[in-house]
Amino acid sequence: MTALRSTVARLFGKMVAEAPGSPPADFTLAPTTADECAAILDMASEHRLRVLPWGGGTHQGMGGRVEPNVVLITTRLGGMSEDTADLTITAGAGIGAAAMEERLLERRQTALFPEDSGVSTVGGMVASGSSGWRRLRYGPTRDRVIEVVLATGDGRLVRGGARIVKNVTGYDIPRLATGSFGSLGVIVSVSLKLWPMPEAAATVRVDDIGAALIRAYRPLAALETRQGCAIYLSGTPAEVTAQVAELGGNAEEGHAWPGRPTGPFVVAIRVPPASTAAAVGRLPRDAQFVAAHGVGEVIVSLSPDDGETPLALRSWAEDLGGAVVVLAAPVGHGFDPWGTPPASLDLQRRIRAAFDPVGVMVPGRMPGDR
Amino acid sequence: MPAAANLVEDLRRALGAEGVRAEPLDQRLFSKDAGVTRGEVVAVTFPRNAVQVSQVVLIAARHGYPIVARGAGTGLAGGAVPSQPAVLIVTTRMDDVVVDEANRTAWVGPGVINLDLSRRTASLGLHFAPDPSSQAACTLGGNVACNSGGPHCLAEGSTVNHVLAVEFVDARGQILTVGGTAPDPAGLDVRSVVVGSEGTLGVVTRILVKLTPNPPAVKTMLLAFSKVSDAAATVSEVIASGIVPAALEMMDQPMVRAVENFVHADLPVAAAAVLLAEVNGHVAAVDAEADVIISVGRRHGATEVRLAADERERLLMWKARKSAFGAIAQIAPDYYLHDTVIPRNRLVEALEEIYAIARRKDLLVMNVIHAGDGNLHPQLVFDGSVPGQLEIVKSAAVEIVEMSIRLGGTLSGEHGIGLEKRDLMSLVFSAVDLDAQARLREAFDQDHRFNPGTVLPAGSRCFDFGRSVAEGAWV
Numbered sequence: 001m002t003a004l005r006s007t008v009a010r011l012f013g014k015m016v017a018e019a020p021g022s023p024p025a026d027f028t029l030a031p032t033t034a035d036e037c038a039a040i041l042d043m044a045s046e047h048r049l050r051v052l053p054w055g056g057g058t059h060q061g062m063g064g065r066v067e068p069n070v071v072l073i074t075t076r077l078g079g080m081s082e083d084t085a086d087l088t089i090t091a092g093a094g095i096g097a098a099a100m101e102e103r104l105l106e107r108r109q110t111a112l113f114p115e116d117s118g119v120s121t122v123g124g125m126v127a128s129g130s131s132g133w134r135r136l137r138y139g140p141t142r143d144r145v146i147e148v149v150l151a152t153g154d155g156r157l158v159r160g161g162a163r164i165v166k167n168v169t170g171y172d173i174p175r176l177a178t179g180s181f182g183s184l185g186v187i188v189s190v191s192l193k194l195w196p197m198p199e200a201a202a203t204v205r206v207d208d209i210g211a212a213l214i215r216a217y218r219p220l221a222a223l224e225t226r227q228g229c230a231i232y233l234s235g236t237p238a239e240v241t242a243q244v245a246e247l248g249g250n251a252e253e254g255h256a257w258p259g260r261p262t263g264p265f266v267v268a269i270r271v272p273p274a275s276t277a278a279a280v281g282r283l284p285r286d287a288q289f290v291a292a293h294g295v296g297e298v299i300v301s302l303s304p305d306d307g308e309t310p311l312a313l314r315s316w317a318e319d320l321g322g323a324v325v326v327l328a329a330p331v332g333h334g335f336d337p338w339g340t341p342p343a344s345l346d347l348q349r350r351i352r353a354a355f356d357p358v359g360v361m362v363p364g365r366m367p368g369d370r
Numbered sequence: 371m372p373a374a375a376n377l378v379e380d381l382r383r384a385l386g387a388e389g390v391r392a393e394p395l396d397q398r399l400f401s402k403d404a405g406v407t408r409g410e411v412v413a414v415t416f417p418r419n420a421v422q423v424s425q426v427v428l429i430a431a432r433h434g435y436p437i438v439a440r441g442a443g444t445g446l447a448g449g450a451v452p453s454q455p456a457v458l459i460v461t462t463r464m465d466d467v468v469v470d471e472a473n474r475t476a477w478v479g480p481g482v483i484n485l486d487l488s489r490r491t492a493s494l495g496l497h498f499a500p501d502p503s504s505q506a507a508c509t510l511g512g513n514v515a516c517n518s519g520g521p522h523c524l525a526e527g528s529t530v531n532h533v534l535a536v537e538f539v540d541a542r543g544q545i546l547t548v549g550g551t552a553p554d555p556a557g558l559d560v561r562s563v564v565v566g567s568e569g570t571l572g573v574v575t576r577i578l579v580k581l582t583p584n585p586p587a588v589k590t591m592l593l594a595f596s597k598v599s600d601a602a603a604t605v606s607e608v609i610a611s612g613i614v615p616a617a618l619e620m621m622d623q624p625m626v627r628a629v630e631n632f633v634h635a636d637l638p639v640a641a642a643a644v645l646l647a648e649v650n651g652h653v654a655a656v657d658a659e660a661d662v663i664i665s666v667g668r669r670h671g672a673t674e675v676r677l678a679a680d681e682r683e684r685l686l687m688w689k690a691r692k693s694a695f696g697a698i699a700q701i702a703p704d705y706y707l708h709d710t711v712i713p714r715n716r717l718v719e720a721l722e723e724i725y726a727i728a729r730r731k732d733l734l735v736m737n738v739i740h741a742g743d744g745n746l747h748p749q750l751v752f753d754g755s756v757p758g759q760l761e762i763v764k765s766a767a768v769e770i771v772e773m774s775i776r777l778g779g780t781l782s783g784e785h786g787i788g789l790e791k792r793d794l795m796s797l798v799f800s801a802v803d804l805d806a807q808a809r810l811r812e813a814f815d816q817d818h819r820f821n822p823g824t825v826l827p828a829g830s831r832c833f834d835f836g837r838s839v840a841e842g843a844w845v
Contacts, residue, residue, distance in 0.1 A: 175562035
């Protein structure tokens with residue numbers, strides 16, 4: 001280890017850094033270029049060091065805990081260039097998702113990242129496959145990742161996709177990298193397809209979300225919380241006005257997005273969309289939640305001491321072909337972060353090995369790792 | 371060549387006599403797709419389900435033949451053409467449809483015809499959004515293989531955006547399902563890799579598709595321009611203006627004239643270029659959006675604007691657009707069609723270059739373009755019986771590809787790479803990129819049993835650090 005320390009100091013000394021909230025590691029390094037990132041991973045594979053990529057740290061509660069030798073901080077992987085007229089943008093992994101959205105908003109465009117991005121990075125959003133509430137209308141983030149540069153676990157720089165909105169040239173590595181949680185390598189930069197921001201927006205309070213969802217034409221979101229139900233609309237002013245009237249008229253201008261449930265133990269219940277209401281019906285009476293009707297996701301804050309509820313929810317959701325996954329849990333909490341591993345687990349491991357042959361990337365994090 | 375007797379016997383034992391064909395006529399019939407390449411077929415099989423597909427995969431492996439899957443054979447890039455003697459799996463008998471109305475999804479067999487699915491779900495007010503021009507003939511299995519698009523992919527996205535899960539048979543004959551109705555299945559998104567993999571990773575035996583609500587209102591319009599550059603500039607400005615039309619298609623004059631002779635839709639044949647634009651959605655939205663497109667078009671010198679007055683006229687406009695490939699038969703016996711993509715704001719330059727290339731090579735080029743997403747379909751029309759013509763056409767095609775890449779684009783938007791563009795992959799990807807793709811392929815199919823020789827050029831798997839996998843490593 002002493003020899004290794006001096007090697008790291010010599011090669012990567014200027015990259016030594018700290019990240020708030022990141023776990024203790026032998027080396028915490030913040031590369032500023034793709035090549036530096038690849039060099040760190042090459043070293044990690046050579047010395048078989050476990051690597052944990054770290055952006056804003058906002059989604060690190062997902063998946064199994066990683067005990068890293070190297071924390072690779074992505075926040076200095078910068079650069080952002082948009083092609084306004086083509087509705088695409090390319091950004092370094094370390095760019096803040098909120099900063100990107102702010103810049104795009106000046107041109108009335110959006111990458112449709114979660115509405116409450118906080119300190120999340122673009123790389124982290126893509127690596128965790130996080131989508132915002134508007135996915136009912138626009139699909140998940142994965143549908144917008146058109147290009148990715150990936151530093152693989154063994155230090156290769158691989159580009160997949162292209163900065164164009166329609167492409168079937170080779171395998172879809174950008175989509176594969178989306179939601180891969182660092183298990184293939186470190187996302188260095190991404191290109192995204194953008195959408196224009198419609199002129200008008202409204203939030204309509206409704207009593208019967210199921211009926212409203214059928215009546216509304218392709219709303220952005222249909223959300224339910226303990227406080228009530230709402231349909232979120234956008235479009236031309238005439239369209240929004242007409243749809244508001246059709247939905248009963250109890251509306252406010254703009255989008256009043258609910259806060260995501262917080263707490264020591266937060267899970268996402270993922271079921272076929274038509275089972276969303278049934279999932280809500282199975283929640284403990286006082287649990288804070290947001291249910292995305294039409295999508296099939298319910299995010300809920302549960303008591304970390306209640307062992308029964310999450311297991312019952314999981315067994316029910318898995319019977320429907322869904323899952324209950326952990327978004328945040330206290331250290332040492334016994335509830336498995338993913339649940340029953342997918343049937344394609346062997347294949348998934350071979351795919352990981354294609355990108356990370358030594359197996360240094362986030363060991364322990366993915367389904368079936370433990 | 372005569373089929374290996376033992377192979378055919380083994381296949382017949384598994385599928386029954388009616389499930390296997392191996393006469394010279396069959397071998398010839400199934401040896402090409404709708405493109406220009408021909409391959410060699412040993413036996414043609416028609417399995418009815420995943421179990422039978424698995425049997426074919428194992429039997430072919432035992433006899434040392436690769437597998438090539440095929441739907442209706444409407445592909446244009448040679449993705450269903452064997453690069454070496456192969457056993458074909460024709461998916462057309464796997465055509466079940468099970469609709470889940472509550473979840474707006476359907477499990478479908480790969481042999482279901484694209485348009486048939488939307489017809490089946492029309493009474494529920496739902497449709498399958500990707501609509502390739504060949505949608506009356508092409509299968510959903512083929513759509514999955516090529517990640518097919520179509521005019522309405524501008525607003526709705528390509529096939530991969532509408533496929534939630536696939537069941538496929540892998541190289542070991544195992545039946546695997548990846549993805550599902552619930553959002554964000556845990557683990558790697560294997561489904562996304564299988565879609566668009568052109569039959570190289572496995573044989574897809576069932577597909578879970580997302581169904582899209584039919585729009586309550588639609589407006590379709592034609593805009594005619596006296597200069598191609600005016601039409602292209604209109605496209606760029608509409609995209610930048612903040613509305614996403616349901617479709618935004620373009621045809622140039624040679625194409626419009628050929629189509630008019632074919633469908634008699636009273637198209638503006640004097641125009642240098644015609645745009646076909648469609649907006650759809652809420653009744654209160656479509657008028658304003660149509661107005662935006664029309665006013666942008668007029669600002670760029672549109673000489674004629676024609677709004678479809680009724681459904682009959684609307685369908686006639688679409689018939690004109692979707693007949694483009696068929697209409698070419700009147701001009702010349704053969705055509706060679708490319709499928710490159712460019713950034714949408716480079717359309718003017720791209721078209722100028724395509725015309726210049728055709729002039730230099732003394733070829734007739736006709737353009738039909740998914741203009742809204744920058745997907746070019748220049749068609750070089752020629753007579754293949756004239757010696758040397760095909761070679762000239764292919765050299766022009768390569769120049770068009772190189773130009774598209776120079777403008778920041780890529781090889782294929784919706785037809786795939788197949789055999790046709792395999793050797794051009796190194797124009798857009800580095801050796802390291804191609805090696806990563808080859809490794810990914812081998813994670814599914816170590817021995818290249820599925821569609822060998824397609825998509826990736828020979829020698830892609832060349833880049834190696836030579837590090838061995840550690841014992842007990844996390845792989």
